[in-house]
Amino acid sequence: xxxxxxxxxxxxxxxxxxxxxxxxxxxxxxxxxxxxxxxxxxxxxxxxxxxxxxxxxxxxxxxxxxxxxxxxxxxxxxxxxxxxxxxxxxxxxxxxxxxxxxxxxxxxxxxxxxxxxxxxxxxxxxxxxxxxxxxxxxxxxxxxxxxxxxxxxxxxxxxxxxxxxxxxxxxxxxxxxxxxxxxxxxxxxxxxxxxxxxxxxxxxxxxxxxxxxxxxxxxxxxxxxxxxxxxxxxxxxxxxxxxxxxxxxxxxxxxxxxxxxxxxxxxxxxxxxxxxxxxxxxxxxxxxxxxxxxxxxxxxxxxxxxxxxxxxxxxxxxxxxxxxxxxxxxxxxxxxxxxxxxxxxxxxxxxxxxxxxxxxxxxxxxxxxxxxxxxxxxxxxxxxxxxxxxxxxxxxxxxxxxxxxxxxxxxxxxxxxxxxxxxxxxxxxxxxxxxxxxxxxxxxxxxxxxxxxxxxxxxxxxxxxxxxxxxxxxx
Amino acid sequence: xxxxxxxxxxxxxxxxxxxxxxxxxxxxxxxxxxxxxxxxxxxxxxxxxxxxxxxxxxxxxxxxxxxxxxxxxxxxxxxxxxxxxxxxxxxxxxxxxxxxxxxxx
Numbered sequence: 001x002x003x004x005x006x007x008x009x010x011x012x013x014x015x016x017x018x019x020x021x022x023x024x025x026x027x028x029x030x031x032x033x034x035x036x037x038x039x040x041x042x043x044x045x046x047x048x049x050x051x052x053x054x055x056x057x058x059x060x061x062x063x064x065x066x067x068x069x070x071x072x073x074x075x076x077x078x079x080x081x082x083x084x085x086x087x088x089x090x091x092x093x094x095x096x097x098x099x100x101x102x103x104x105x106x107x108x109x110x111x112x113x114x115x116x117x118x119x120x121x122x123x124x125x126x127x128x129x130x131x132x133x134x135x136x137x138x139x140x141x142x143x144x145x146x147x148x149x150x151x152x153x154x155x156x157x158x159x160x161x162x163x164x165x166x167x168x169x170x171x172x173x174x175x176x177x178x179x180x181x182x183x184x185x186x187x188x189x190x191x192x193x194x195x196x197x198x199x200x201x202x203x204x205x206x207x208x209x210x211x212x213x214x215x216x217x218x219x220x221x222x223x224x225x226x227x228x229x230x231x232x233x234x235x236x237x238x239x240x241x242x243x244x245x246x247x248x249x250x251x252x253x254x255x256x257x258x259x260x261x262x263x264x265x266x267x268x269x270x271x272x273x274x275x276x277x278x279x280x281x282x283x284x285x286x287x288x289x290x291x292x293x294x295x296x297x298x299x300x301x302x303x304x305x306x307x308x309x310x311x312x313x314x315x316x317x318x319x320x321x322x323x324x325x326x327x328x329x330x331x332x333x334x335x336x337x338x339x340x341x342x343x344x345x346x347x348x349x350x351x352x353x354x355x356x357x358x359x360x361x362x363x364x365x366x367x368x369x370x371x372x373x374x375x376x377x378x379x380x381x382x383x384x385x386x387x388x389x390x391x392x393x394x395x396x397x398x399x400x401x402x403x404x405x406x407x408x409x410x411x412x413x414x415x416x417x418x419x420x421x422x423x424x425x426x427x428x429x430x431x432x433x434x435x436x437x438x439x440x441x442x443x444x445x446x447x448x449x450x451x452x453x454x455x456x457x458x459x460x461x462x463x464x465x466x467x468x469x470x471x472x473x474x475x
Numbered sequence: 476x477x478x479x480x481x482x483x484x485x486x487x488x489x490x491x492x493x494x495x496x497x498x499x500x501x502x503x504x505x506x507x508x509x510x511x512x513x514x515x516x517x518x519x520x521x522x523x524x525x526x527x528x529x530x531x532x533x534x535x536x537x538x539x540x541x542x543x544x545x546x547x548x549x550x551x552x553x554x555x556x557x558x559x560x561x562x563x564x565x566x567x568x569x570x571x572x573x574x575x576x577x578x579x580x
Binding site: 127130131134138139141142145148149150151152154155156157158161162165166169170172173175176177179180183184185225226229230 | 496500506509510513516517519520523528532535537538540545551552555559560563566567579
């Protein structure tokens with residue numbers, strides 16, 4: 001193995017160097033100049049994002065523990081773009097007085113979790129999967145408790161770390177049973193040996209439970225709303241978009257490559273979980289008044305829709321999932337970007353505060369409207385195509401009833417998404433949020449979302465590009 | 476010698492430990508005790524891995540490696556969790572879960 005081979009994991013290496021660089025630069029900044037790390041870190045990460053799109057070599061490292069191909073590189077690039085938008089959007093909040101000394105911590109923790117997700121996406125065995133998952137989770141708890149003087153933030157942190165530790169414990173017990181019954185932890189070997197022996201089915205259920213905690217599928221979703229509400233807004237958007245996208249991706253990869261021989265068993269489980277996740281997520285979203293909590297339940301419901309892509313087990317299902325994650329990044333970040341811009345300037349996060357927003361801040365209202373239309377799946381914008389392809393994949397697998405339930409749920413979701421639009425455009429308010437100007441970086445972050453929502457919907461090459469690298473379930 | 480002890484004994488112990496850990500996590504009200512329950516769960520997994528490695532697949536050492544990495548990560552997890560628990564204590568003056576209930580349905 002030469003130095004040249006190491007360039008296969010270029011994404012992770014550059015990102016690790018970037019984290020260390022931010023740490024060193026921060027040490028050399030004076031106390032009063034800590035905010036200078038913001039443009040430096042964002043600039044460095046922008047370079048990393050651009051470099052990520054350059055052609056990369058693919059291959060296998062460490063005897064199969066780590067592998068890259070076109071699909072994993074594409075997924076890493078999607079996540080990079082999402083994180084870049086989040087970094088742009090978080091500048092207003094980071095510049096506030098209360099974050100003075102710990103600005104660089106935000107970047108270090110956030111990028112460390114991104115390193116973990118990159119390793120997780122590229123994992124070729126369960127050990128690397130577990131390592132990546134933990135590297136992506138542990139710093140995240142520190143991020144959730146970032147504003148440590150706020151009781152809610154601390155509460156979010158402890159809820160996240162305890163529930164994620166329990167879920168990784170359950171996942172690990174499943175992995176130990178997989179190791180005990182097959183004698184290997186490599187995806188390829190395990191996938192070839194897997195059968196419907198009772199111990200292996202049990203191992204799969206433990207594994208799936210652990211992963212379902214991370215993606216917040218319904219019986220295991222109870223931590224989500226509290227963590228989302230308590231964390232700072234930009235951290236919440238990171239949870240709901242990047243972390244969920246990466247976990248959903250690795251779940252579909254493992255289901256397709258490792259557990260393909262018991263697909264007829266897990267399809268029933270996924271069916272039930274998809275129905276419960278969509279329905280319960282939507283019903284709870286109806287009664288939320290806090291915008292972050294509202295989007296938390298909406299993101300639970302969206303995770304239910306992602307399950308539709310998994311259950312089909314065909315190539316179009318995987319393409320639709322990756323495409324949906326891409327669309328979801330832009331539409332959810334658009335919504336969260338508006339919330340974070342308003343929260344950073346005024347501290348208001350309740351839906352009632354948004355009454356009459358259009359009169360004072362028309363641009364923000366329009367972006368919010370676009371984003372929720374995209375989340376709800378209204379035709380001209382990208383979200384419609386995301387849902388459409390997911391439904392297509394489930395229907396081509398013969399799951400017509402599931403698609404019917406999903407369409408019903410999309411209708412329910414339309415109601416509460418329109419509540420936000422109604423509040424902004426129709427509701428009267430004597431003292432609406434006053435007009436304010438965001439700084440340039442936040443504006444770039446918001447504009448990128450609006451652009452993404454349109455471009456991905458209309459430019460069909462995106463879908464074809466994803467379709468070229470995905471694969472169907474192995475039979 | 477381990478050779479004289481059947482593998483079932485180890486597996487029964489580890490399974491018991493796992494479910495004692497789950498039970499403790501769900502019933503205990505103290506945050507530190509909940510963390511201890513998680514350690515029980517992780518250690519039951521460690522016993523599982525080492526036992527399977529020793530008895531069934533002595534030729535490859537993946538189980539041992541996995542155990543070492545779980546121990547290391549459990550330490551990191553406990554460090555972050557305890558840091559957050561200290562933060563909870565400063566904010567709430569208590570580490571009882573019943574008091575940490577600012578956000579509910």
